[in-house]
Amino acid sequence: MPAATETTPGPRHARVPLPPRRAWRPPAGRYVLLGLGYLLVSLWLQRRVLADPSGLLIGHVTADADMFAWWLNWFPFAVAHGENPLLTDWMHWPYGLNALWNTAVPLLALALSPVTAAAGSITAFNVGVVLGPVVSGLLMVLALGPYVRSPGARGLAARGVAGLLYAFSPFHLAHAVAGHLNLLWSVLPPVLLLLAHHLFARGPDGGPGLRRPWRLGALTGLALVGQLVLYTQTLAVGVIFLVLTAVVLALRFPRRIGAALPGLTRAGAGCAGVVAVLGAYPLYLVLAGPARPRSAIRDVHSTGADLANVLVPTRMSAVRLAPDSAADELASHIGEQGGYVGPAMLALLVVAVLVIRSTALRVVAAIGALSWLCSLGTAVVLFDEQLPITLPWAAVAEVPLLSQVEPVRIQIVTALCVAAAVGIWIDRMPLAPAPTAVAALLLTGFALVSWLPADAQEVRAASTPAFFTDTAGALDPADVVEIYPRITAGWNDGAVGMRWQAASGPDFRIRGGYFIGADPDDDVVIQSRWNRYQIGARWVADGKNDPSDAYAARAAAELRDLGVTAITVVPGASPEGGDDDRVRAWTQRVTDDPGRYDGGVWLFRTPVAAPVG
Template sequence: MLESPRSASRHARIPLPSPRSRGATAGFYLLLGIAYLLVSLWLQRRVLADPGGLLIGHVTADADMFAWWLNWFPFAVTHGENPLLTDWMHWPYGLNALWNTAVPLLAVLLAPLTVAAGSVTAFNAGVILGPVVAGLLLVVALGPFTSGGARGRVARAVAGALYAFSPFHLAHAIAGHLNLTWSVLPPLLLLIAHHLFGRGPLGRPWLVGGLTGLALLGQLLLYTQTLAVGVVFLVITAIVLALRFPRRIREYVPGLARAGVACVGVFAALGAYPLYLVLAGPNRPRSAIRNVHATGADLANVVVPTRMTAVRLTPDDAGTELAGHIGEQGGYVGIAVLALVVVAVLVIRSTTLRVVATVGALSWLASLGTGVVLFGEHLDVPLPWLVFAEIPLLSEIEPVRIQIVTVLCVAAVVAMWIDRMPLSTPATAVGALALTGFALVSWLPADAQEVRPAPVPEFFADTRGALEPSDVVEIYPRITAAWDDGAQGLRWQAASGPGFRIRGGYFIASDPDDDVVLQSRWNRYQVGAQWVADGKNEPSDAYTAQAAAELRDLGVTAVAMVPGRAVDGGDEARVLDWTRRVTGDPGRFDGGVWLFRLPVAAPVG
């Protein structure tokens, strides 16, 4: 259904590339990869001063959570634990990795670095490498849609850079969203769409279907939400093509059916256990984990950039009025790029380009969610994504994150425009080059990436002799989802090996009392600690006894209090006295941590 410069005749014999051409292609990708890596390193150069002691991003909570999961996988494999289930956090109920942003595929790839230099370093490396890999994959995926000469290579290189360092990736990098900086599935699906819909029954449907199943399985082990988005828009692409070429549906159905069988077969066979964990596994949330009606993009973001974009014609503070936090404000396209896309659609006679632009427009509309939000104000205007709001699993998609499909389509349109833009006369050449230049400059990334300190008290570097794997530790300050250091306790536990379990954490799960739990639960000890830290009256002896009994009932064997690290500050001397009262232990101070033992310990299997 789709034509490309390299397949004007679908029935023509395609000569095999010569060793020289293969070498030139490999050299092209190598040089491009180095160039992308240098850009990524420059954007994140602040972390290079101390990659093990700083975290990329404006906040630390999500970064600490990702670092914990990166550490968990190699630990689990080498200690006979299930890498996709754990009770080392959220004890005794445990966590289901497939319902958390556990990125097990990345944990495998980064495991050598995690073991050698720690999970904080691995997290930082992942954020740096993710856009590079994603950009290179788009360069490869655009091969069938551009010419094979120098101009085609320039077109693909520019598009890859646009995708890699797009406003979407810049926004999620500063939010510490490691999973979303690795947006590798959309480019793969673009290439898959070419083989499924561009070559149809002649394109080895069993092989293409099987490889599609592998790609989807890889994304299942990377981030399930992007998997759902990718499948939805692969189907939408098929519908757009069917509407455009209704007479060719019958020709394509047999091949697509075979590809679908192969895809589902490979995905189900190899992903049976991860699928079980998603659909029926333990510790999964029993109700919706987010309000889908509050996770759409701000309509204004399409033309209003954030501080992540270097060239801004709007006031510097305009982005602060957009809905959501900066990590979810990656939908900027801009007037110049929008103009280029419109001109490309009108000028370039290409069905492929117009289909890609159509899918991009539909993805942008979907990213707005179930209703229009303009500069943070919810308007009473329903949108098509309402159809998905009541569908199980699909209702968990945050529509704002569909922006990655829009970014992919914009980059692909730009590539096809550069490859075929009219340069026949001086006037058209000047106009085309000027429009292209303005569009590319409007997406230049700002030097605005940030880092945050990621200190780990010396005590947690080696907890042997003080704590054992059988210990369950209550950490103060309490582990929460608070952006600034709310989840620092996860970083400390990971640094210890982990050498102990923790009762709380920052996660997505359930427990016997709640259908959805997202962070460490309050207990009487933590309530009392907050009470005295805030300068309130001392808890009664009866309440103190109840707090001690509750910790024992929860299986807690020790309390670790880290002075000077409380997110909200407060009177830590009183917290120290309160902890002594609850545990009945004067405590031991070692390596910057007060450790208190409870007199009765519940053994862990």
């Protein structure tokens, strides 16, 4: 951002640029204290899981928690057994999955692998949910270093409050209750905020501030590659808004473009070189790798934020001026309703932009406004009703790859900009005369209180039948298992079968799962397919007439064609309920096997001759 210049005495009061004021850096111990403070807040919000971190899962909205637990387990297993950690056929057999097209969080799986090895992937998932906001908040504190100038307590307070707001923003609170581990580790946005200062700031001589552009470009490339193997959607959002920042600055300071371009070109080349070398294989998997979906994963026109959410909080906010019934009318589910800003915070942001003479603040505010507009998607949705108003994101809807971005998740950039603007405001807000100071402090206090998190985080039981924790002698890697209840994306424990498979080692492959992939018949598949066995099982569980012998024979033949070697039936585990005895009898008919009951699970062998491998 532009450095200050001041007028010095002399002929015609010539403007002489002064050396830039160095940003005050708090002692390292202060960062440790801030980190401990953020950790205590995160632990308090998620304290319900502390009673049994290996038997409870944070989040009670979607099946995503079970999916993340599977991928956290997969990475260390794959490395230990010489498998490719970014490709797998242990789920969705025999077609397999591409980790970069799933929320596999490989980098996070690597970081949490000691926890996974010591305490299992459920505990690793819970640890990741607790630590994600803490790490993201601390990175926000570091990123504000060049933007906050006050030394001592005021500068520390400005950065500490900004980090707290970012870490426990409505965006992160919403995705925590949804179990979206990938979005709780929102580490790239603050890193890009810091890099934006070094890429686009003016130097003390009034020229471009870019120093050592090759090294800075390489660091930017490393950040992008790291995000590539963490979560690709946040990578796309981050790059888009880094470019938008450059555009906003170019429009604001067009005369500086010529001087800045050489350094930025070298930095861009350095960034591209690092991404091309270190990110070559991940990029190949995204762009042309096997097992990737062959068409759009979701309808981009249905993944925008609800306009009302900017003023209507959900139950994840402690202070709710709107009735709870208003939040119930918002589009989507609570896990995607993280766009709350609120009237008090909006008022503070407007006052800050009008009162504080800071280019950095105004650019941050502009980017925040643009990100909020983009997060609404391709058209305005108000209380779940689409209005005939087309929005700028519609231009992205037809762009390959970018059309896969869910615009509602751009809200993380809005949260970042709000937190950064508040930090700059606290750093520079007027504290004299007294009436001005009182008004500024009151407005700031109201805004901060409006973002207090509610004590509303949830957990759910994550029990695993004993059979799956010790399958020695019963199942092995040559087995492909059909699990009843069928694995789905359903919110009510639809994907528990994935967690059971992970708990076994995994010791066996599964035909279905909850994932993003494709098969020969469909360009996009997101959950295990219905087959005749599962259709019959659901039929009899619901108390309907038994399928015919001919249908049972076709079900057995279909399992044989799919390569299924065994079926496990877990009584009492179906989210839809039903008659488990009839399911067991149906499975006996299909497999011609009386079954074996062990560790809370019925195991049936199917007459499949060809083993996996």
